[in-house]
């Protein structure tokens with residue numbers, strides 16, 4: 077069995093022609109805010125409200141000056157809307173005050189923003205700045221565990237382990253495609269091993 081990440085990536089790249097993310101965005105600011113809003117909800121729900129949100133608040137300056145109750149009203153359907161509204165306004169204020177209204181390009185600076193953890197920061201660093209990142213979310217964790225690429229349950233440990241075995245130049249695409257694979261075939265409850273393109277190399281294939 078060939079479980080080298082590059083081999084896995086080549087199989088998944090054939091299956092999923094377009095490895096881009098699921099959130100709609102036009103610039104780094106929109107991606108950052110959308111990623112914060114996507115916590116505990118689906119990307120589809122964020123996409124449903126993001127047009128309206130960014131029509132009202134197109135940049136950090138506008139969002140930094142927003143009335144929280146108006147932001148809450150717009151993002152209500154994404155859940156945890158009070159905390160999220162508070163976070164994205166605080167995030168925008170920090171961008172204005174500390175980063176010249178730009179989205180910073182380092183992990184350290186990104187995780188200093190309200191509502192931004194390592195996973196969200198990695199999404200921004202990979203998608204916007206082309207940096208090598210391993211993005212550990214629930215799908216990534218599950219698929220990598222089933223493939224035997226990690227035995228850890230700690231997201232930070234998984235990130236470190238996968239960074240050691242996935243070449244830098246493919247880390248972002250690998251993260252995105254493994255994530256997609258977790259949504260399409262390798263689902264939590266019923267993995268579709270029979271049709272999975274990785275079935276011939278996966279140690280957990282239930283065939």
Ligand code: SF4
Pocket residue numbers: 219222223261262263267268269272273274275278279280281282
């Ligand atoms: S063969 Fe099954 S367990 Fe393995 S990656 Fe595919 S869906 Fe997941």
